[in-house]
Amino acid sequence: MRVIKRYRIHMGTFAWILHRLSGLGLISYLLLHIWVISHLSGGERSFDGIMHSFGSPMFKLMEIGLVGVILFHLFNGLRVTLIDMGVMVEKQKTLFVIAVIIWLGTWFAFSAIMLSKMGLLPFTV
Amino acid sequence: MKYKETTRSGGALPWLFQRISGVYLAIVLFVHVVNLHILIDGEIGYAAIAERVATPLWKTINISFLIVALFHGLYGLWIVLEDYIHIGWLRVLIYGVIATIALVFAIFGTLTMITFQYGG
Amino acid sequence: MAMITFKINRYNPDDEKRGHFVQEYQIDVPKGYTLLDCLNDIKWKLDGTLTYRRSCRSGICGSCAMTINGVNNLACETQVLGLNCSTVTVEPLRGYPVVKDLAVSLDPIVRGLLAVKPYLMTKTPPPTDQERLQSPEEREKLDGLYECILCGSCTSSCPSFWADKEYIGPHALLKAYRFVADSRDECPGEHLEPIDDKHGLWRCHTIFNCVEACPKDLNPTKAIAELKKELIRGKLG
């Protein structure tokens, strides 16, 4: 029989796993981003060309996802930094909940703005 | 009764810089995102971007952002990989690859920023 | 009374071929029975070959730490009916070499502990016929640090330790801070120096599994945060 080697995932573990995954995602994006921006040197045609290929609504929606990942990494990172500074170490779960609330709140706000710019919302923000 | 005689790699200062850079990135990124996605109306195109990239202030911010983000991201990547990879030669190889990526992209990105002239 | 099935992860070092396997035992569990009571029942009545460590059965010696339903805890402090399930999975502490059944090697715990020079270090000799003075406020700083029973639950639950077997472990870091925080210790650097290492303090990624696992409700992550501050302060002069 196979040996079960499981360990219950606590909130802190969950935060850590998400932080790592989002971090890995972001570093890939960063490298891509630098490459895209480098097209500025090639002049308007080159830049708009590359931007155009990312301009489909599909990519726009993915961009909203990207903002979500960035914001999670950002707020959880701030949580970790606060803990390292000794702030709310004993209340890390509360701190995580707070971080998640702020994350979802800001993400929602950004999404609304971006969607309205794309004209996907019936109203403008 | 000694633990392990290794050359101490420390890690204190990179650790600290990872925190500081994280906070710096949080601030700059916020400005960046607000700037690009809220203040710019309509399509993000060459003109809109180029206008922002051309000023010396934005150049400085962008270059520092580039380098700090590369450090933060790639050092983070290294920490993650270091956790799981314990084969000596593989570690050296990966470290080398990451360092090369960091160097290449830092130079590449910086050159883009410095050499760029709007309308030129 | 309730019939409970215990799925126990077993391993016999004399039977390497078979390796680890899961064996099921069923016993009637009366109210108030701890997991240790159940293991004893199984060992004494059903299967004498079942092996685990135990001693004080009152949660102070730290012998019987194991992974119970996927979480580390002391068997003697786990009320079986309080788990509210008809099947209880019992495994040896994760991350340590298994010696036999639920008994694991303590070497990683001891190695980490020895590394931090876990003893009070002073330069000035103690006063004769008198204790060193320590105010109640200074003493209070040791609360939550000195109570560690070295059961190994924390280090065994730490994903950093799972990945890096040379990681010193939260138990050792907690012990290091127990001395760094002691107003009587005059050589905090001696405890800090060994942990300023890639297998030391900096391997902690504030995952908090150790806090969840500690049967004594201690907070190694908090101690680690304090140690990080202490070390950074030292580096920056």
Added chain:
Amino acid sequence: MTLKDPEAIHDVEGVGIHSVHRHDVVIIGAGLAGMRAAVEASGEFDVAVISKVFPTRSHSGGAQGGIAASLANEEEDHWEWHMFDTIKGSDYLGDQDAIEILVKEAPTVVREFEHFGCPFSRTPEGRIAQRKFGGHTKDFGKGGPVLRACYAVDRTGHALLHTLYEICIRNEVRFYSEFQAMSLIVRDGVCRGVVAWDIVNGGMHVFHAKTVMFGTGGYGKVFKITSNAMANTGDGLSLVLKAGLPLEDMEFVQFHPTGLYLQGILVSEAVRGEGGYLINGKGERFMEKYAPSKMELAPRDLVSRSIQTEINEGRGINGEAYVHVDIRHLGEEKIMKQLPQIHELAWKFMHIDCIKEPIPIQPTGHYSMGGIPTNIDGEVLFDGKNTPVKGFYAAGECACVSVHGGNRLGTNSLLEASLFGRRCGKSIIRFLRENRDWPELPADSAKGALDEVEWLLNTDGTEKVGEIRDDLQVLMTNKCGIFRDRATLEELTGDLKKLEERYENIKIDDKSEKFNSDLLEASELGHMIEFCELIVAGALSREESRGAHSRTDFPKRDDEKWLKHTLAWKKGEEIRFDYKPVTITRFQPQERKY
């Protein structure tokens, strides 16, 4: 292993050459006594500590309330007062020369612990804090309870034990963790080492030593309801008996008044020291009947008898076999600050919040006053004339100096273990400075132990170890507990013979060598039956009530006949007794009232 001696290592039959170790000092047991001795001797000599559990798992760590010393940090106190209390507590059976050393050196020992780094609780002035404990009084018993027990919250034993382990690490003491001592090598009155079983890897090891010290602890596990750890099976006592040496005062067994109901887990005397009440089924503070002036802070033997009497006479809570200890009136703040572990234990094991509810308790087997006879320097004695065995020492619960006599006062055990452990260390140093030669190691040293293991692994009977042990524990609790009388003790003697016969017919399930706890439990059971016979025989022959030994058929203390220590040997089936006088220096025996 250091080989300071040019002599070649001796061959021992049946044991591989790599399993023969040599150390100047070999200490069995890593509790307070053993490790304190190790700390003392390790400065100068090569010390090895053998323990069947990892050092910090030793049961000294289970002690909660405190360690006695007349530091007078909180109020006036004198060693003479402490001495009087200890002697009166012992029901005048304690040897007063030893007690004088105990109380005089106590402050030094406690302060040394502080210097080692023990996290004692503190007074506002920054000194070691002290609390009240049963039987410790002011002004030779005339005043009220005195603040004498130095404490680290309610984890004193834990704090002391871990501190000692830390200092042992500092002193580079060699630990052989998880080695079970199987036999003691004594030939011609000279101790030459021990034989021990490597629990983790299996295999017999011989430890050749110039000096051996026992700090093997007590045997609470012979009782069904006990505060003791499962490791407390009194192996050391049996080893000593098998080596042909006597045991002293084995009939004196302390029952702690407050063990958690049915579990026996210790509820520290600090609970009463801090002001807890004992309440019976009728809601009365019944101690006023038994000890009108000291109430709950009377010595343990008296309080245990009082509780048992209440229970026996139907005044337990709801008529059941328990009473309540109530600390609700102390308030949440004091409970959480001074007794956090009690709060935790009551919650985890009884699901009782002691801030809001009283804790159900019953007396629980706790401590053995008797043990291996030693003199004040920790040297083990051979006979009633105080002849020491060369190179053999003992301290702690396994030893009998005797400072506790018929009944031990709370907090004197941590003190005795560490203080006499320290004295053992010092006399070991003196001995080793004068005796540089290795005693000869007989080639057949390991034979007894090897035979025992082989028999245990191969015996093919029908009895289960667990069942026999269960029966032994129930019998000992019911028939040799707080109250004893001739009829039941005689019955018990017969019962033990039957158990012994059943033990001959056991079978163990686990036949492997590595980490075979089945094997070790079987061996431990053999040990327990062995010395239980001595406890019962001693209780049967001592026809008086003194301290913890309470004969319902002889309710009075009889100084005329019984102001003396029992020494007992076991030769085959036969038990031989001898007696030695009690040393009385300052305080003449008087009636004992609280």
